[in-house]
Amino acid sequence: MQSNDKKIAIxxxxxxxxxxxxxxxxxxxxxxxxxxxxDPSKHANLHADVGNDVTFVxxxxxxxxxxxxxxxxxxxxxxxxxxxxxxxGFVRATGIGTPLADLDAAWDAVVDAxxxxxxxxxxxxxxxMSRPGGRIVNIxxxxxFTGGSKxxxxxxxxxxxxxxxxxxxxxxxxxxxxxxxxxxxxxFIENTGMTSSMDEERTRNLVSxxxxxxxxxxxDVAAAVSFLVSADSSxxxxxxxxxxxxxxxxx
Numbered sequence: 001m002q003s004n005d006k007k008i009a010i011x012x013x014x015x016x017x018x019x020x021x022x023x024x025x026x027x028x029x030x031x032x033x034x035x036x037x038x039d040p041s042k043h044a045n046l047h048a049d050v051g052n053d054v055t056f057v058x059x060x061x062x063x064x065x066x067x068x069x070x071x072x073x074x075x076x077x078x079x080x081x082x083x084x085x086x087x088x089g090f091v092r093a094t095g096i097g098t099p100l101a102d103l104d105a106a107w108d109a110v111v112d113a114x115x116x117x118x119x120x121x122x123x124x125x126x127x128x129m130s131r132p133g134g135r136i137v138n139i140x141x142x143x144x145f146t147g148g149s150k151x152x153x154x155x156x157x158x159x160x161x162x163x164x165x166x167x168x169x170x171x172x173x174x175x176x177x178x179x180x181x182x183x184x185x186x187x188f189i190e191n192t193g194m195t196s197s198m199d200e201e202r203t204r205n206l207v208s209x210x211x212x213x214x215x216x217x218x219x220d221v222a223a224a225v226s227f228l229v230s231a232d233s234s235x236x237x238x239x240x241x242x243x244x245x246x247x248x249x250x251x
Contacts, residue, residue, distance in 0.1 A: 008081050094107055
């Protein structure tokens with residue numbers, strides 16, 4: 001049962017990896033959470049793990065139809081939205097070795113999932129957000145700075161770079177309303193849809209390049225989200241927060 005005084009959070013990509021862990025983190029923190037994903041088959045098996053006040057929404061937020069579905073549900077709550085976490089995204093092969101006939105569709109799919117979805121959701125939800133106090137957190141990637149851990153991630157790295165740029169412009173536009181916009185750029189995070197299929201050699205190589213000599217966890221990222229949506233982060237906006245254990249240092 002949803003309490004009327006609960007804050008409301010929306011998490012896209014909310015049924016796996018970083019998105020799912022973020023849903024759990026926010027739910028445990030007292031939020032009423034709308035967890036959005038394209039695959040409704042995952043929803044039934046997750047309710048026991050995520051808390052009592054989580055609503056799963058089947059929608060493709062890289063499309064206007066999907067965004068409108070989420071927007072209508074958010075508006076039906078009759079209250080302001082406090083948090084939007086844009087965690088939706090995936091990677092497909094786009095590199096020099098990818099057949100040219102496949103590149104166009106792969107590029108569009110990756111950019112739509114990782115960048116367009118965050119843009120559309122932010123623009124749709126921002127008018128409903130708490131003023132002041134609203135929070136938007138995007139999930140970026142260390143690949144923006146490193147070029148990825150292997151060849152073939154051009155579209156993904158470019159889309160995440162665009163997401164970092166979107167963060168800066170949204171932060172400027174929404175700052176006067178007391179809404180913060182930040183991005184988390186994870187490094188090598190184990191047990192996500194993008195890393196669970198990595199072979200042992202590649203995993204060892206990435207860990208050896210990480211100063212902390214371990215892989216990150218989805219909990220590491222969700223904890224950072226929790227901080228960025230808290231009142232303690234109210235003067236932090238437009239930032240790219242690296243959660244990579246020292247895989248890459250920005251100077």
